[in-house]
Amino acid sequence: MITEIDEPIKVGAVFGADCIGGKKIKPVWFAWKGRQYRIKEVTYTWTNKEGRAVIYYFSVTDSQNLYEIAYNTETMVWRLMAVEVEG
Numbered sequence: 001m002i003t004e005i006d007e008p009i010k011v012g013a014v015f016g017a018d019c020i021g022g023k024k025i026k027p028v029w030f031a032w033k034g035r036q037y038r039i040k041e042v043t044y045t046w047t048n049k050e051g052r053a054v055i056y057y058f059s060v061t062d063s064q065n066l067y068e069i070a071y072n073t074e075t076m077v078w079r080l081m082a083v084e085v086e087g
Helices: none
Strands: 001-016 026-034 035-038 041-050 053-061 068-070 077-084
Touching: 001 068, 026 053, 026 068, 026 077
Parallel strands: none
Antiparallel strands: 001 026, 001 077, 026 035, 041 053, 053 068, 068 077
């Protein structure tokens, strides 16, 4: 079941040219509602443009659930967009 969230989160990420698939951002963990989630795998990435901002979207897993997180290059804010819980 997919649950839409759209809340700001804290993210630990690596910025640089050597990240996944030549992308410049690789999220490693995120914190939401007082809990830290370690990202085991980035399963998919895509971008979207909203005005001047480029939004980087990441589908990530902690080996249990699937999360969609997004980084806004204009505001430099990360958001948890959705969660898909197994079962």
